[in-house]
Amino acid sequence: MPPTSSRERIMVFYSNSEEDPLLGSSVLESVNNWDEGVAEDDGRFTDTLRQYVRLIKFRYVFIAVCIVVIVIVAGFSMTLGPFNISFAETYEILWSHITGNAYPDTAKDYIVWETRLPRVIFGVFGGASLAVAGAVMQSILKNPLADSYTTGVSSGAGFGATLAMAAGFTLGGMTNVVIFAFLFSLIPTAVIVLMSKISSASPTTMIMAGIGVMYVFSAGTTVLMLWSDPQALSTIYSWQVGSLSNPNVLFKNIPIIVVTAIAGIAFMCAMSGKVNVLATGDESAKALGIDADNLRIILLLISGLLAAAIVSFVGIVGFVGLVSPHIVRMFIGADNRYLLPASAIFGGMLMIVADQIGRVALSTPLPVGVVMAFLGGPLFLWLILRRSKDVW
Amino acid sequence: MTSIELKNVSFGYTEDRIVLNDVSLVIDKPGFYCIIGPNGVGKSTIVKCLNKIIEPQKGTILVDGEDIKNLKYKDLAVKIGYVPVFSNDAFSMSVVDTILVGRFNHTKTCSRSENLRKVYETMRLLHIEGLAYKKFNAISAGQHQKVAIARGLVQETPVLILDEPTANLDVKYQVYVMEMLRAISEKKGMIVLTISHDLNITAKYAHQVIMLAKPGVVHAVGTPDEVLTQENITHVYGVNCRVINDDQCISNPKIDRSCNLSVPHIILGEALDIEEGE
Numbered sequence: 133m134p135p136t137s138s139r140e141r142i143m144v145f146y147s148n149s150e151e152d153p154l155l156g157s158s159v160l161e162s163v164n165n166w167d168e169g170v171a172e173d174d175g176r177f178t179d180t181l182r183q184y185v186r187l188i189k190f191r192y193v194f195i196a197v198c199i200v201v202i203v204i205v206a207g208f209s210m211t212l213g214p215f216n217i218s219f220a221e222t223y224e225i226l227w228s229h230i231t232g233n234a235y236p237d238t239a240k241d242y243i244v245w246e247t248r249l250p251r252v253i254f255g256v257f258g259g260a261s262l263a264v265a266g267a268v269m270q271s272i273l274k275n276p277l278a279d280s281y282t283t284g285v286s287s288g289a290g291f292g293a294t295l296a297m298a299a300g301f302t303l304g305g306m307t308n309v310v311i312f313a314f315l316f317s318l319i320p321t322a323v324i325v326l327m328s329k330i331s332s333a334s335p336t337t338m339i340m341a342g343i344g345v346m347y348v349f350s351a352g353t354t355v356l357m358l359w360s361d362p363q364a365l366s367t368i369y370s371w372q373v374g375s376l377s378n379p380n381v382l383f384k385n386i387p388i389i390v391v392t393a394i395a396g397i398a399f400m401c402a403m404s405g406k407v408n409v410l411a412t413g414d415e416s417a418k419a420l421g422i423d424a425d426n427l428r429i430i431l432l433l434i435s436g437l438l439a440a441a442i443v444s445f446v447g448i449v450g451f452v453g454l455v456s457p458h459i460v461r462m463f464i465g466a467d468n469r470y471l472l473p474a475s476a477i478f479g480g481m482l483m484i485v486a487d488q489i490g491r492v493a494l495s496t497p498l499p500v501g502v503v504m505a506f507l508g509g510p511l512f513l514w515l516i517l518r519r520s521k522d523v524w
Numbered sequence: 525m526t527s528i529e530l531k532n533v534s535f536g537y538t539e540d541r542i543v544l545n546d547v548s549l550v551i552d553k554p555g556f557y558c559i560i561g562p563n564g565v566g567k568s569t570i571v572k573c574l575n576k577i578i579e580p581q582k583g584t585i586l587v588d589g590e591d592i593k594n595l596k597y598k599d600l601a602v603k604i605g606y607v608p609v610f611s612n613d614a615f616s617m618s619v620v621d622t623i624l625v626g627r628f629n630h631t632k633t634c635s636r637s638e639n640l641r642k643v644y645e646t647m648r649l650l651h652i653e654g655l656a657y658k659k660f661n662a663i664s665a666g667q668h669q670k671v672a673i674a675r676g677l678v679q680e681t682p683v684l685i686l687d688e689p690t691a692n693l694d695v696k697y698q699v700y701v702m703e704m705l706r707a708i709s710e711k712k713g714m715i716v717l718t719i720s721h722d723l724n725i726t727a728k729y730a731h732q733v734i735m736l737a738k739p740g741v742v743h744a745v746g747t748p749d750e751v752l753t754q755e756n757i758t759h760v761y762g763v764n765c766r767v768i769n770d771d772q773c774i775s776n777p778k779i780d781r782s783c784n785l786s787v788p789h790i791i792l793g794e795a796l797d798i799e800e801g802e
Contacts, residue, residue: 144747145555145731149710154729154787155703163707166649170641177644180656184620184640187657271615409628411615415608419575420628420679421601465659466615 191464191474198477202256205484209255210248212491217244246383254381255487255500256480257393258442259452263479264397264472265435266453267460271411271468272428273335279453280439283342283432284320286450287349289443290372292316294353297368298360309371310380313444320345321436325429335428374449374501376487381446389441396438397476403431407468451504452479452486455512462515482508526588526603526682526715527552528574533583535569535740543569544580545740554713556706556729558720561736561743562761567719569740571685575606587683601629605679607672607686616660619671623647626675639678646674649704665692673701677708683715690722698722702729727752727788735760749788757790764793 146152149160170177210222217225217240225244228235235241266279273283280286296312320342327341357368371378400407406427410417414424439453456479457471464470483500486507490498498506530549536542543566551557559567572578573585576592585592587603605626616622620643627639634642647653650670655663660671669692676684689705690698702720706729709716720726726733726748733751737743737760744751754767769786 145553146710147713149707152707152710155707159700159703159707162649163704163711166645167711170645170648176653177641180620180644180653181637181640183657274615276615405628405631408617408621408625412622412625413608415572415575415577416606418577418597419601419604419606419608420625421596421598422628423597461615465621466617467621 187465188470191470194460194463195474195477198474198481202477202481202484205481205488206252206256209252209484209488209491210244212488213243213248215240215243222248250381250383250386251376251487252484253386254389254442254446255376255484257389258376258446258449259456259479259481259483260397260476261389261393261438261442261479262449262453263456263460263475263482264400265439266479267457267468267471267475268400268407268431268435270457271407271466271471272431273339274411274413275335275339276458277454278339278342280435280443281448281450281454282339282346283324283436284345284349285317285342285436285439286443286448287346287353288320289313289317289440290448291349291353291356293371293444293447294356294360294368297364297371298356300364310444314440316349317440317443318436320349321432325432328425328429338432370499371447373499374443374447375499376446376483377497377499378446380444385445389445392438392441396434396441397472399434400431400438401469401472403427404468404472407431407472411466411468447501449483449501449504451501451508452482455508456482458512459515525552525554525713527586528604528683528715529586529589530570530573531584531586533570533573533580533585535566535573535578535580535582543740544573546583547736547740547742548583549734549742549745551715551717551732554709554715555731556702556709557715557717557732557734558726558730559717559734559736560720560723560726562738565736565738566740567736568687570736571606571687571717571719574685575604576600598629601679601681603681604683604685605676605681607676607684607689609672609687609691616662618657619647619652619655619660619663620657622660622671623675623678626678629679642678642680643674646677649677650674650701666694666697669693670697670701683717686716686718688719688721690720690725698725702726705729706731723752723757723790727790752788752790758796762796764796766791766793 149155149163207219207222211217211219221240222244225235225241226249229245262280269278269280269283270276290313292312292315293309295316296309323345324338324341328338357365360368406422409420409422410424410427417424443449457475460471460474460478464474482504486503487500489507490500490503528551530547533544533547534542535544543564547566547570559570561567569578573580576595576597579593587595587600592600620640623643623646624639627634627642630639644653647656650673652667652670652674655667660668663671669689673686673689676686686705689701693701702725705716705718708714709731728748730748733746733748734742735744735751735756743760744756752767754765757763757765757767768789768791770789771786
């Protein structure tokens with residue numbers, strides 16, 4: 133039966149939707165309201181907007197609180213040591229350096245500026261780098277377990293450093309260790325990137341690849357440790373747990389770590405809007421105009437560099453990269469535009485707080501990596517138990 | 525006016541798993557288009573090809589006369605908005621921020637409050653403005669669907685593609701969403717392309733129906749009463765059915781009932797023997 137003319141008419145496109153007999157008045161009204169937009173004095177809309185601004189303010193407050201804690205703890209950290217320098221004096225010395233004036237007591241000045249400041253700087257910028265690397269890896273691999281540890285970056289660096297120390301390549305000071313650690317830390321990132329290029333791997337496969345590489349390097353490190361002499365072994369060991377007392381934490385190394393951290397973190401923050409899109413999945417990212425595969429590779433490489441730079445100097449500090457982003461998410465949510473900068477500040481804070489506790493808690497100073505695990509573990513478990521169910 | 529054209533497009537995930545078989549299709553007028561067809565016939569694959577999520581082995585896809593192979597993702601994204609079946613399972617943001625992601629291509633040109641305004645208007649259209657600050661993971665599957673549709677609408681592209689927009693929605697919202705998409709396509713002169721499984725709602729609201737059949741070919745294209753015939757449905761889906769013309773579902777009081785308007789209504793019968801497994 134051929135369609136009658138009237139039935140044909142009803143299927144046609146009505147350029148004036150009001151005339152469309154299939155559209156009920158309630159839908160038409162909703163669509164018209166949508167098209168006209170919301171009125172300036174719509175109370176519900178202004179409420180929604182106000183709440184959005186309030187949430188953003190809360191995020192800034194969170195960041196500000198962390199910065200205050202960093203400043204205070206940094207002051208305390210610089211009072212520790214055989215030479216007695218007061219809390220206020222440390223700030224005076226720093227301030228005189230910032231303003232370019234000479235501090236009268238040159239001995240105290242030298243101790244704070246040359247020997248105690250590097251520890252704080254490495255702690256803050258190292259914690260920040262690891263936390264941002266962790267946050268980005270978690271978001272783009274869509275995996276709450278992703279960090280420089282589970283992607284193999286840390287164990288790559290660990291293997292490199294162990295190799296340098298076990299083989300006795302430490303003639304030029306510790307510089308060789310740093311270079312080796314850095315070079316080997318690039319291998320796991322390269323493996324993940326190559327795997328994703330070859331087999332268009334999913335985020336889950338990438339993290340599995342990272343874990344695979346991690347095991348290979350860990351086994352390699354163990355073999356090297358079995359072969360090495362007792363003296364090298366103790367150096368290797370202290371490097372393995374990660375500590376801000378590491379011999380590479382020196383004033384002359386500050387520029388490298390600060391420049392890498394600031395450049396890397398700034399880049400990540402600039403990309404944070406894109407990270408948000410990528411975190412919604414590859415298909416939806418591509419549909420929103422983002423080359424998902426390339427962006428993920430770039431972000432992984434930069435995360436790897438950030439983590440490798442710090443691991444090369446202070447050794448394998450676990451936990452801060454994994455846990456900082458999670459704790460920050462509990463406070464301010466998963467929006468990467470705020471998560472990344474807040475994780476950086478929080479990670480820096482966590483690192484020097486843990487280091488401070490490790491130095492004063494017992495008569496023997498504990499390495500920051502150990503404190504982080506001891507305190508961070510239970511803290512993390514507690515937060516998981518009391519979290520609002522929907523964080524991840 | 526944006527136009528989409530598929531020329532002899534073939535796609536297979538592997539050599540022996542061909543999903544699309546020489547598909548040609550032109551969509552160059554505004555309206556509400558529904559792609560229907562049984563499982564595994566390439567409905568989602570067509571949509572993914574249109575968005576460059578996957579690349580067909582053969583054939584070309586033209587958007588506004590330009591081969592999408594030569595278009596960058598970001599140039600294509602301004603023309604075609606796409607809402608995949610999405611679930612945000614790792615870390616979820618609030619509903620507002622989730623929808624705001626859809627404004628990604630407007631972040632440089634619009635202020636934050638303008639973008640938020642658009643998001644709010646669209647949440648109101650889908651009656652989810654009350655969920656604004658709920659975490660995406662904390663809301664129901666039907667609400668996820670509304671958020672997904674809202675995220676597609678705020679992109680403000682001349683073409684909007686939705687993969688099963690009525691999945692997980694209750695009956696009222698299945699009707700509401702399809703009616704709304706028809707209204708929006710007419711109001712805004714947009715091309716709205718959806719994949720749909722509900723033949724009756726498709727029959728009522730689609731301007732054009734694209735019916736795919738095994739093995740990944742276009743079986744019929746046309747208005748619902750041209751495409752949704754008893755022969756086509758039985759042939760393509762393997763289900764017995766009756767199609768009646770129903771004039772009772774037209775509720776607009778402006779239309780005089782006596783003028784013999786009707787839409788096809790499909791009453792499904794039993795499934796036929798399955799000839800071969802997948």
